[in-house]
Amino acid sequence: MDQVRTRHRPAPVASAEAIAELIAVIVAVTAGEPRVLTIDVGTALPSGPFELTHRSLQAGTRSWVEQQTHHPLGYVEQLYTFADRDRTAAGQRTVSISYLGLTREVRVAGDPGVGWQSWYRYFPWEDRRATSTPALADTIDTSLRAWADTADDAATRRDRLRRISITFGHDGRTWNEELILQRYELLWEAGLVAEAPQATDPVEGDPMTHDHRRILATGIARLRAKIKYRPVVFELMPPRFTLLQLQRTVEALAGRLLHKQNFRRLVEQQDLVEETGDVATETGGRPAKLFRFRRDVVAERAVTGSKLPLAR
Amino acid sequence: MDQVRTRHRPAPVASAEAIAELIAVIVAVTAGEPRVLTIDVGTALPSGPFELTHRSLQAGTRSWVEQQTHHPLGYVEQLYTFADRDRTAAGQRTVSISYLGLTREVRVAGDPGVGWQSWYRYFPWEDRRATSTPALADTIDTSLRAWADTADDAATRRDRLRRISITFGHDGRTWNEELILQRYELLWEAGLVAEAPQATDPVEGDPMTHDHRRILATGIARLRAKIKYRPVVFELMPPRFTLLQLQRTVEALAGRLLHKQNFRRLVEQQDLVEETGDVATETGGRPAKLFRFRRDVVAERAVTGSKLPLAR
DNA sequence: CATGAAATGCTCATGCGGAGCATAAGGGAG
DNA sequence: CTCCCTTATGCTCCGCATGAGCATTTCATG
Numbered sequence: 254m255d256q257v258r259t260r261h262r263p264a265p266v267a268s269a270e271a272i273a274e275l276i277a278v279i280v281a282v283t284a285g286e287p288r289v290l291t292i293d294v295g296t297a298l299p300s301g302p303f304e305l306t307h308r309s310l311q312a313g314t315r316s317w318v319e320q321q322t323h324h325p326l327g328y329v330e331q332l333y334t335f336a337d338r339d340r341t342a343a344g345q346r347t348v349s350i351s352y353l354g355l356t357r358e359v360r361v362a363g364d365p366g367v368g369w370q371s372w373y374r375y376f377p378w379e380d381r382r383a384t385s386t387p388a389l390a391d392t393i394d395t396s397l398r399a400w401a402d403t404a405d406d407a408a409t410r411r412d413r414l415r416r417i418s419i420t421f422g423h424d425g426r427t428w429n430e431e432l433i434l435q436r437y438e439l440l441w442e443a444g445l446v447a448e449a450p451q452a453t454d455p456v457e458g459d460p461m462t463h464d465h466r467r468i469l470a471t472g473i474a475r476l477r478a479k480i481k482y483r484p485v486v487f488e489l490m491p492p493r494f495t496l497l498q499l500q501r502t503v504e505a506l507a508g509r510l511l512h513k514q515n516f517r518r519l520v521e522q523q524d525l526v527e528e529t530g531d532v533a534t535e536t537g538g539r540p541a542k543l544f545r546f547r548r549d550v551v552a553e554r555a556v557t558g559s560k561l562p563l564a565r
Numbered sequence: 566m567d568q569v570r571t572r573h574r575p576a577p578v579a580s581a582e583a584i585a586e587l588i589a590v591i592v593a594v595t596a597g598e599p600r601v602l603t604i605d606v607g608t609a610l611p612s613g614p615f616e617l618t619h620r621s622l623q624a625g626t627r628s629w630v631e632q633q634t635h636h637p638l639g640y641v642e643q644l645y646t647f648a649d650r651d652r653t654a655a656g657q658r659t660v661s662i663s664y665l666g667l668t669r670e671v672r673v674a675g676d677p678g679v680g681w682q683s684w685y686r687y688f689p690w691e692d693r694r695a696t697s698t699p700a701l702a703d704t705i706d707t708s709l710r711a712w713a714d715t716a717d718d719a720a721t722r723r724d725r726l727r728r729i730s731i732t733f734g735h736d737g738r739t740w741n742e743e744l745i746l747q748r749y750e751l752l753w754e755a756g757l758v759a760e761a762p763q764a765t766d767p768v769e770g771d772p773m774t775h776d777h778r779r780i781l782a783t784g785i786a787r788l789r790a791k792i793k794y795r796p797v798v799f800e801l802m803p804p805r806f807t808l809l810q811l812q813r814t815v816e817a818l819a820g821r822l823l824h825k826q827n828f829r830r831l832v833e834q835q836d837l838v839e840e841t842g843d844v845a846t847e848t849g850g851r852p853a854k855l856f857r858f859r860r861d862v863v864a865e866r867a868v869t870g871s872k873l874p875l876a877r
Numbered sequence: 878c879a880t881g882a883a884a885t886g887c888t889c890a891t892g893c894g895g896a897g898c899a900t901a902a903g904g905g906a907g
Numbered sequence: 908c909t910c911c912c913t914t915a916t917g918c919t920c921c922g923c924a925t926g927a928g929c930a931t932t933t934c935a936t937g
Binding site for chain 1 (some may be wrong): 924925926927928932933934935
């Protein structure tokens with residue numbers, strides 16, 4: 254939802270000029286991988302200044318993305334607004350308004366620096382779809398505990414251990430896939446992720462320019478939260494799909510596996526999809542019915558909400 | 566959560582200068598009424614430009630509110646960023662970053678134009694706590710249907726009726742208290758609310774400067790949604806309170822009544838509060854136990870979420 | 878025709894949330 | 908002092924959503 258003002262407002266004092274910048278986190282899921290649209294060979298998100306020619310913040314964002322990546326956009330929503338703590342030489346500040354967009358990946362010609370990257374390239378520890386715990390989890394664990402032990406006083410150490418426990422789901426707590434930002438900041442504080450690539454970086458995960466990696470984390474967090482109460486996943490699906498494909502897409506986003514039968518039950522009982530009458534036979538086993546998203550139903554339900562199940 | 570950049574970023578092209586303005590929706594609940602902090606005799610929200618001296622967007626917001634109202638702030642979170650469609654003479658644009666704050670009302674000396682207003686003064690139709698349906702609901706109903714009938718074609722008319730039905734909970738749908746913004750925009754389109762006061766305004770509700778009324782609506786919507794999954798209500802409560810006082814506060818925000826026993830059950834089973842050992846006797850009936858919010862428990866549960874029940 | 882891989886159908890146990898009934902404990906009126 | 912009114916508290920019931928599995932069905936393949 255893009256909100257635009259239609260009335261005039263007097264100009265505030267001139268001392269407060271700033272640069273308003275638009276940054277886009279554009280997501281697609283291809284071949285079971287959640288991917289984000291990047292420029293500069295995977296090191297930056299599409300972005301550009303908010304200009305006089307832009308009809309709205311959202312329109313400006315669309316414009317920059319299309320100009321920089323030549324990729325069409327679908328669903329777009331505002332994410333968060335960040336302010337730059339530093340000042341430029343001119344005594345100005347930058348306010349960055351970020352947007353989250355969902356599309357289906359299409360091949361576009363043009364700048365070779367433009368492309369889609371799996372978002373787990375930047376946050377490898379966020380992918381928990383593998384049945385067995387990857388070695389990475391242990392590495393992070395060890396490093397974080399070591400960091401907690403470097404605390405000056407006992408209280409700080411306790412607090413760090415508590416944060417580790419909560420964000421990474423230790424001590425009987427369950428892994429909460431929405432705490433991406435909290436985990437990222439914890440790893441940052443612990444010095445386990447760096448902005449610039451380093452040979453010594455113990456916890457993999459590629460960096461990005463400025464705070465783009467943090468903005469991406471914010472976008473992932475928002476998306477992971479949103480798929481639970483709004484049927485936004487369908488923005489990432491082709492016109493016709495099987496229920497397993499739909500499930501794999503949700504799993505890719507959430508970074509965790511779901512219970513198949515329950516997933517089907519929830520999707521079907523909510524009337525979110527309807528059969529097309531055709532089946533997909535290339536699935537390897539029994540052919541799967543092809544479904545189509547029912548936009549009309551969602552319009553009805555509008556904001557009433559419809560969830561997707563996330564098995565623990 | 567306030568996010569601040571700590572790294573430098575080069576200045577984008579100079580053509581994109583803008584005015585970054587901060588606007589605050591500060592909420593308190595006093596005597597069972599949800600109230601918002603205003604300046605200019607109830608016609609505007611506290612606001613001011615984002616300046617070089619501000620450490621962050623949130624800090625800037627706090628600064629402006631305290632400077633304009635002399636009222637201390639507690640919990641603050643970012644709400645939404647709006648862009649002004651119009652341009653100023655200087656070819657600049659305004660980007661308004663709004664914040665939502667929660668506090669307890671304290672009496673402050675100073676500007677007589679500063680004060681707390683019941684938010685239902687601006688959105689009277691949002692208060693559904695009365696057991697009997699107020700005449701206002703009928704008025705709105707009639708007016709909206711009349712508006713739907715002015716549609717040029719049948720499709721538009723059907724669409725309008727559908728929107729009315731969804732947002733106002735007709736045709737077997739239930740009233741969804743979170744659809745404040747949708748209802749406001751519908752009333753706006755129907756010409757039932759105006760920005761400037763008019764004698765003919767059929768649907769009560771006071772206007773505000775610029776788009777402040779819309780921003781307030783956004784804040785209310787956010788708050789109504791948030792109390793369902795985060796224990797933010799406690800930011801509005803005194804140190805010690807009875808469960809009924811807590812319930813009345815939630816009801817004031819949600820604009821609807823709750824089932825008493827279920828409310829207590831939910832609050833208690835979540836361990837959100839603990840007894841102080843004292844009782845409040847001025848309640849009119851049997852003395853009620855006084856409780857205190859357990860911040861520690863919430864810190865533990867952190868983002869796991871804790872809800873408050875909203876009876877249908 | 879036997880097997881493997883998915884797709885589908887169903888059953889069960891649990892927990893939460895919506896509604897109500899019933900009892901307890903003060904204050905005030907008669 | 909007793910009855911009545913009001914609010915506080917305790918508990919019970921029921922329906923539904925959700926987490927887990929078991930069992931069958933339906934193709935492709937060797």
